[in-house]
Amino acid sequence: MPLYDIALDPATGDLPTVSRFITGAELVVQRARIRLATFFGEWILDQFVGLPYLAWRAQKPPDLSGQAAVIIAELQATPGILRVSELSSSFNAETRTVTHAGTCVVQDGETVDGIAYAFVVSAGGNATPAVVGFYPSGMVRPW
16 A cells, blocks of 8 residues: 555545645545445445445444444554554434444554544435544544
8 A cells, every 4th residue: 555645625535626645644544534435335346345334224223333343344454543442332313323433543653533433324215324434533524
């Protein structure tokens, strides 16, 4: 894996109008955000990559510990993340939103805390889960 990449806009995931290179913890966070935002079967080159959001949406009530285990495995498989030191999960029945929050330790020993990661379990109709993202504390959150 390269040790640098072009920074994506954290609010949209698109290339910004003015590009810049990122390294270190910021690069690891961007990689994790991309991994967590990928639906299972979405990537045409490998149909087994991604998280099973559609299957999770069908779970009533949601299996928070199972989801957390899959998310931890996905994060730990991200280049640059040494371990997920903490991950807590919650489900808001009123809004039908699952939230996973915790802390990761990245390769340079820096702790990235404030993982804010949420998706809608069931919004009615044919709505798909809305992945909010992976944002360390201190970064601007789009919500």
